[in-house]
Amino acid sequence: MRKPVTGPMSGEQVYDLTIIGGGPAGMYAAFYAGMREMRVKVIEGKDELGGFLHTYAEKMIWDVGGIPPIRCAALIQQLAEQAVTFDPTLVFNQRIEGMIRHPNGLIELLTHTGARHLTRTVLIAVGRGVAELMRLDVEGAERYELTNLHYTVTRLDQFRDKRVLISGGGNSAVDWALELAERGARVTVVHRKDEFRAMERNVGAMRQAVQVFTPCRIVRLHGEQNRVHAVTLLHTSTGCEERIEVDDVIVSHGYSRSEDTMVRWGLPLEDGMLRVDEHAVTSLPGVYAAGDCSIRPGKVRLIAGAFNDAVLAVNSAKSYLEPEADGMAYVSSHNELFRERNRQLRES
Ligand SMILES: Cc1cc2nc3c(=O)[nH]c(=O)nc-3n(C[C@H](O)[C@H](O)[C@H](O)COP(=O)(O)OP(=O)(O)OC[C@H]3O[C@@H](n4cnc5c(N)ncnc54)[C@H](O)[C@@H]3O)c2cc1C
Structure with a gap:
């Protein structure tokens, strides 16, 4: 050398x-x-x-x-x-x-x-x-990152039978929605646009398997002791807000x-x-x-x-x-x- x-x-x-x-x-x-x-x-x-x-x-x-x-x-x-x-x-x-x-x-x-x-x-x-990970742009979101607000999913089984809200419209969001639904999770997907940036076939399957809200985004997180237990959603086309109870929130907003x-x-x-x-x-x-x-x-x-x-x-x-x-x-x-x-x- x-x-x-x-x-x-x-x-x-x-x-x-x-x-x-x-x-x-x-x-x-x-x-x-x-x-x-x-x-x-x-x-x-x-x-x-x-x-x-x-x-x-x-x-x-x-x-x-x-x-x-x-x-x-x-x-x-x-x-x-x-x-x-x-x-x-x-x-x-x-x-x-x-x-x-x-x-x-x-x-x-x-x-x-x-x-x-x-x-x-x-x-x-x-x-x-x-x-760089795109974090959820909602006040106080970082407080829940160590508990039940997730930016990635490493163990699908941890969501078995849970109420899971997924925010995002790409392949990862759609794949996670399908895989968690298969494991008995009650999944809601929210995406700020009507169209998803994911494989068409998977988007179709997701729409059959889980509740999907579009165009819609998370505007508030409600928590206790550093765990989110509910989320307020804004349906952006109507301006209506809706609160839903959750066990976990998964954010998949890309990079x-x-x-x-x-x-x-x-x-x-x-x-x-x-x-x-x-x-x-x-x-x-x-x-x-x-x-x-x-x-x-x-x-x-x-x-x-x-x-x-x-x-x-x-x-x-x-x-x-x-x-x-x-x-x-x-x-x-x-x-x-x-x-x-x-x-x-x-x-x-
Ligand atoms: C969703 C998705 C799934 C994929 N699945 C597959 C698959 O199944 N099989 C497959 O073969 N390919 C897959 N790919 C493609 C594969 O990920 C890429 O081809 C591969 O990562 C390219 O490697 P790279 O080293 O060129 O770049 P990268 O993996 O992007 O690595 C670049 C590195 O450079 C660093 N860097 C950037 N700018 C600077 C800087 N200015 N100074 C210092 N460091 C810097 C970054 O931090 C990063 O670590 C997939 C891609 C995507 C988006």
């Missing part, structure tokens, strides 16, 4: 590759860049690896090659474990907001905290930005995403994504993009697509730094890097 390089300021260590974003693309890139014996740093705007997968952590994933149906939370765990195989430096809670190229070719990444990171190449793997970040980096965008060539190369030398933030012919917006992008981008970065290096990593099955680890695994 190459000797550590220090930067022009403060003796700071310079990485071969800095990956912005710790979603599937960033995590797999961290692993693969380790196979290419690169010094890697991953900078993630949130406090954990996983990226957008956290927004559907309770769902089952079927379409990642070689992995039988798996709960998304477990897939995140496995991806994160693989990502740290070669001990990359991980930096959390720092959002990259700017990029400066120095005359010596080094790239300096600027974060929202004022911290700076020096690197020889950059892989942008920011997906559709840092996803806001900092999609404008890349604009501030001065990179050309197409439909809000970074245009890359077939090798994941952007218009800036030494800067690559992978995963959902990138666009190119044949781009696959899936976890499997993010892995493939990551390999392309890392190989491009490696060739940029060492033009004489092989175009791709040596296959893992015969790779000397794994000899000792294979021995340990076989013996354990």
Whole structure:
């Protein structure tokens, strides 16, 4: 492995590759860049690896090659474990907001905290930005978040036979309504619009299975000892209010995403994504993009697509730094890097 390089300021260590974003693309890139014996740093705007997968952590994933149906939370765990195989430096809670190229070719990444990171190449793997949960915009709602006001559902069985109000109109809201109704919950769904943004077939099934109020929204929560026990709804087309008793409230209002970040980096965008060539190369030398933030012919917006992008981008970065290096990593099955680890695994 190459000797550590220090930067022009403060003796700071310079990485071969800095990956912005710790979603599937960033995590797999961290692993693969380790196979290419690169010094890697991953900078993630949130406090954990996983990226957008956290927004559907309770769902089952079927379409990642070689992995039988798996709960998304477990897939995140496995991806994160693989990502740290070669001990990359991980930096959390720092959002990259700017990029400066120095005359010596080094790239300096600027974060929202004022911290700076020096690197020889950059892989942008920011997906559709840092996803922030849209909380219920009703006075005092946060008081109930530790008890019976939920923003995600991890154990469906906890709602068995309960009166559950779901607020939201996307796939998650509709799926939860159907799954809870199947478990005997008495479900009411409220959505501020008449149309749902979910699969038509599921919306039809939901309308058959549960009570649906549209256009309608929660305007007040009534609680005791930090538990909500009733909700006032406003039917917005009539202006009428209605109070209903509940055991639990589930809010599924989606996520806001900092999609404008890349604009501030001065990179050309197409439909809000970074245009890359077939090798994941952007218009800036030494800067690559992978995963959902990138666009190119044949781009696959899936976890499997993010892995493939990551390999392309890392190989491009490696060739940029060492033009004489092989175009791709040596296959893992015969790779000397794994000899000792294979021995340990076989013996354990
Ligand atoms: C509802 C839904 C269900 C899906 N189901 C499946 C499925 O079943 N199978 C499948 O293969 N795919 C599925 N997908 C698609 C899959 O989630 C995406 O293709 C995948 O998450 C893309 O990974 P990514 O690493 O490119 O981006 P992301 O997962 O979005 O990760 C990007 C990361 O970058 C971080 N970040 C963003 N901006 C910055 C910044 N400025 N500085 C630092 N960090 C930053 C974010 O916090 C995030 O952690 C689904 C998508 C949705 C919306």
